[in-house]
Amino acid sequence: MSKQYLQQNALLSWYAASKRDLPWRHTKDPWSILLSEILLQQTQVSRGIGYWHRLTARFPTPQSMAAAEVDEVLHLWQGAGYYSRARRLHALAQTVCLPSSEGGYDGQMPTTAEELRTLPGVGPYTAAAVASIAFGEPVACVDGNIRRVMARQTVQTNPSLKQVEAWAASNLYVEDAGDWNQAMMELGATTCTPRQPKCEVCSVASSCKGREEAHRYPEPKKIKRKRLDLTCALNIDSLGRPHLVQREMKGILAGMWGPPMGEQLDVEGLEYIGEVKHVLSHRDLFVKVWRGSCDVGTEPSSVAISSLDAKILSLVNE
Ligand code: SF4
Structure with missing residues (x-):
C-alpha cells in the first residue's frame, strides 16, 4: 500500500x-x-x-x-x-x-x-x-x-x-x-x-x-431559503375522487400528478379549506387549498402522487 x-x-x-x-x-x-x-x-x-x-x-x-x-x-x-x-x-x-x-x-x-x-x-x-x-x-x-x-x-x-x-x-x-x-x-x-x-x-x-x-471546518455555507406561495384548486367528484392533472416534466414535481396548482390560479367560487406547508432543501412552499366539485375525478392510487400532493389530498378528510 x-x-x-x-x-x-x-x-x-x-x-x-x-x-x-x-x-x-x-x-x-x-x-x-x-x-x-x-x-x-x-x-x-x-x-x-x-x-x-x-x-x-x-x-x-x-x-x-x-x-x-x-x-x-x-x-x-x-x-x-x-x-x-x-x-x-x-x-x-x-x-x-x-x-x-x-x-x-x-x-x-x-x-x-x-x-x-x-x-x-x-x-x-x-x-x-x-x-x-x-x-x-x-x-x-x-x-x-x-x-x-x-x-x-x-x-x-x-x-x-x-x-x-x-x-x-x-x-x-x-x-x-x-x-x-x-x-x-x-x-x-x-x-x-x-x-x-x-x-x-x-x-x-x-x-x-x-x-x-x-x-x-468547513465554514457553513449560507443557504438562502426562498418562499413560494401557491394556490391549489381541489375539485372532488361525487365519489370523493379529486380532479388530477400531470405536472410539467420539469421542476421539483416533474411528471407527478396532483390537483391544479399555481402562483396565479383562479379559485373564484371555491371554498378555502386550509394551507399546506412543504419544506424542500432550498425552498419553503406554502399552498393555500380551495375546494370545489368536478364531474369525474381520478383515483389517486392509479397515478404517481408527490408527498406534497398527498398532504393536499388529505385535507379533504380533515
Ligand atoms: S476526520 Fe473528522 S471525525 Fe476524524 S478526527 Fe478529523 S474531524 Fe474528527
Whole structure:
C-alpha cells in the first residue's frame, strides 16, 4: 500500500469491520449501484433501502426500465422526492439501450467514469462512484462528505472544488478505489458528521489537524431559503375522487400528478379549506387549498402522487 496523507490501512480496516450492511454493497452490478447512487443523492439511506429494493425488483436492467412508461418509474419513486431524478433515470435507461451508432451503449452500462458522465442525470460524483465500485476504476469520489473530511483533516475553512478533488485524488487507494471511496463516504456519513463528529473513535484521527475544533471546518455555507406561495384548486367528484392533472416534466414535481396548482390560479367560487406547508432543501412552499366539485375525478392510487400532493389530498378528510 502506498504511503499517503491519510492512513489508508486504518480507514480500510475500520470500513471492513464497521460498514453498514446496505443491500447495494452486496453487488457489483453497475445498474443496481447506479440506482442506489441516484436515490441517495437526495433521499436518506434508511428510506432509500425500500425504494432500491422496489426499483431493482421491477427494473433489474436498463432494458426493463427503457421499455416501461416514465409514469411507472415515477409511481415507484412516489414519496422519495426530487422527481426529476426518476424522469432522468428513465431517459438514462433509454440512452443506454440505444445503438452505439445513435449515441447509446447497445444496452450495456458504460464502464468508465468519462462515459458514465455522458448519461442524463449523471454528474462527476455518481460517475466516479459507479466506475470505481462496479469496475474498479481508480477515480476518486468528491461530494459534501469528502469536502468536510478534507476541510477538517487539513484545517481549511472554505476549500475550493479543485482543492478537494486534488486532495481526494492524492489520497485514493488505487488498488481498490471502490472500497476506498465507500470507506471515505462512510467516514463522512457516520463518524465525521457535520454537527457532532466522533473524533474519539475516528480511524484517521492521528492525521487530522482540525480534530480539536472540528466544528470550525468547513465554514457553513449560507443557504438562502426562498418562499413560494401557491394556490391549489381541489375539485372532488361525487365519489370523493379529486380532479388530477400531470405536472410539467420539469421542476421539483416533474411528471407527478396532483390537483391544479399555481402562483396565479383562479379559485373564484371555491371554498378555502386550509394551507399546506412543504419544506424542500432550498425552498419553503406554502399552498393555500380551495375546494370545489368536478364531474369525474381520478383515483389517486392509479397515478404517481408527490408527498406534497398527498398532504393536499388529505385535507379533504380533515
Ligand atoms: S478526527 Fe474528527 S474531524 Fe478529523 S476526520 Fe476524524 S471525525 Fe473528522
